[in-house]
Amino acid sequence: MKNKEAEYREIFLAEALENFEEINRLLTQLEKNSQDKNAINALFRITHTLKGNASGMGYTGIAELAHVLEDLFGVMREGKIVVSADIFVNIFKGVDVLGNLIDAIKEPKEVKYKGIKTKLEVSTRKAQAGEVAASGFLEEKENDEPQLSPYRPEQNPTQASLSSDEADVSGEADTKLSFSDLVQVPVRKLDNLLNLVGELIIEKDRILASQAGQDVRRSSNEFARLSRISSDLQYSVMDVRLVQVGFLFNKFHRVVRDAASIEKKDVVLKLEGTDTEIDRNVLQVISDSLIHLIRNAVGHGIETPEQRTQSGKSPAGTVWLSAKNDTDAVIIEIRDDGKGLDYERIKSKALAKGLITADDAVRLNEQELSMLIFEPGFSTMDQVTAISGRGVGMDVVKKTLDSIGGTIKVISEAGKGTTLVLNLPSSMAVKSCLLLELGQEVYAIPLSYTESVISLYRADIHRAGGGLVATHLGKNIAVVFLRDVFASAHESTHGSNFLQHSFDQIHPETRLEIVVVNFNNRVVGFVVDKLLQQKEIIEKPLMKPVDKIKFISGVTILGTGKVCLVLNIPNLLHYIFNISAQGRAVKNINLN
């Protein structure tokens, strides 16, 4: 019974959260057009369902609050209530409390709801007042049967035009017992499954490697099949973890509405590509960042209605949130039709904060300038507003994206608007990597960071400041011997020119294998001993006590049974640019 209860609870919670979002979405829709009958009907139905489910689970708070909302929407449906801004304030408040109550199921906390419940009841009763007086039948009732509710709006659940987005449920006539075709699985179970699949893949690679060379003809067929099945399995499991971004996007109607109302701006949110699929964990990780970016678009991007009218735009601003697939990645764009980035102000702010030098200010192009907004402690808004925050957000957004191997780009046109382009991995579990050898160890660099692989002679590389530089595709790039970085990191006694250490020792005619990585517009060529192959790996996070190692993001096991370390490119670059910042050698080169 205990298990069953827990199971019911999880299903209830999932559905309640879905209901909650839908309510928010519909409310914003209704607020824009208070005559939207479909929205009212759907709101009525959803609060109704939520109430029924909650009372089944014994969550009286949710049930009671959903109930008064249901009543209110019931009255609204019959047009007996004037849908005023005043009422919306209360409804939104009520819905927020409802959300808190739902959250409280997961993490018990005290949520007060009686106050808002009473307020909503009063609104409903006021609307009903005329009705009650008109019906003598009911008035009499009240005298001796106080437990009967004194009002009874007629309820005609006319058909709401909202399609249910649940999975299709088809019949299984032959099975003994049949259940819903939709199975809800806690994410941790999927994580576990994916882990096991990862281990299976590794084991498969190990078997294949150990058999290599031994009687290939007889067994190659079996191995091919094993390979195929295990890789099918891996992709199926990954597929299960994909969710539609609409799941997250739909939450933003409310975010935009709240942000706009605080800023006293008129903003419409438009969603595109909501059926694009992305790994659920990726979505979870970036959800807070997206909230921040959306709020920024409303707070910083969109102008006030007066300003907009002055510049010949429609008073209502638009924010687009769109998603699309791009091979292995998912691109999410947040676009607004606001005033665009003010590069001059960014420049002066960055100068004032000491993020760039006066030299840089002259030299930096717009793209580079726009990346400055992601620097810690940067904020262009002279006035800090409640919505856009205190400028602590953008660098956090950036860090979050770094942590999952995503990137962000800003495109802005003065007066026309700003577009933020987020490039996200569609799955966090499997990474395409480039395997390389360095000092007898095998390392992996995620392909999302690698720009190209080149091979240069020592003569093509030149000293510049404390570092090295080479010309690649007409651009100067910094070149770093990975070996030197590692050596410097654990000796921590690096001399002034330690980045040229290996360079000084090698023969002038040595051919060098270089992996060019790009992160945040910082391009560095890493010199390695040997390039091995491109391979999809299942990266496992580092466990305690080695989880604090900066240059390594995780590990995987190769078919040979060897451990392969996955390099943490963002941290590596950060380190390199920091240690060379004194001489500014590498940084200057990079900025060219």
Add this chain to the structure above:
Amino acid sequence: MSTNRIRTLLIDDSPFMRKVISDIICSDAEIELVGTAANGKEGGEMVGKLQPDVVVTDMVMPEYDGMYVVRSIMMSRPIPVILLSSLDKSNQRIFDALKGGAFEFIDKPADLDAESIRNYRLLDLIKEASRTDISLLAEPEKPKVNSSSHTFSEVLRYEIAVIGASTGGPGAIESIINNLPQNLQIPVVIAQHMPARFLETFAQRLNDHSPLNIRLAKKGEPLKAGIIYIAPGEQNMRIECNGGEPYVGFTTKKFEEFNYPSVNCLFESVAEVYKQKAIGVILTGMGKDGTTGLKKMKQAGGYTIAQDEDSSIVYGMPKAAVEAGAVTQTVRLKEIPGFIINCL
């Protein structure tokens, strides 16, 4: 894998409720859940494909609701439909659906602990539904309201008629009331098993369609001839008398078979107050509420009638009464109004 299990289809738009109700249905060895659907349209299609014996459907769903399910099933291949409702207030639509041929409605489970689930009547309802004669539900007769007068004798042999009903009762009661003469000379008191909040709408609807005055009984009001009183569902209703006119009383005393409103409670009080001057009628319904009350009425000299098996949607309460020897006469539903009048 007995082929005799009752093949049941469940339609509900809430995954949570689907799971909860599925689990309840699957807990009974006699019932087989053949499928679940998320809305009325899908449900209607699955009925055609799976040919279930009984359909359990939510009332409020997007686009295609429970009403749609009832209509489409009754038009194509009539089978019993049980409605799930969690509407807190009276809902006209439930009655429309009942009228449209739905077997019965039941509240969604309000509590999921083992005890409440055990007491949840859905499983019994499904079983009764599977046994019912669908033709009784499929063709709801055109409501023909009797608006003519009847010439009553000057001295009536009976001073009250009491009626008890459960599953299938709303339709049966409507049919009886519609065929009573408009100059009815006695009070009629009815106890219909139904959640309290629906009874008010029930009474209202009956009243709207009949020239007779039909209303929920109120505490302390004296019974008047020609008025039809419906027992409200907050307490058990009884008829009391302190030497003067009999009047309406209530008690929170619980009765064994069914509570709020209990048919036994009403019948027993009528037997005490009216003795041989009462007619008792037990109509279609699950269980055996009314049997002991009707027996007391008969012992007190009253005339007792039971609806016959063929016309009963659920031949449970009438059967129990007949088997207990509490019934003077078994009568077809259509003939009950005339029979009552002729007794007077």
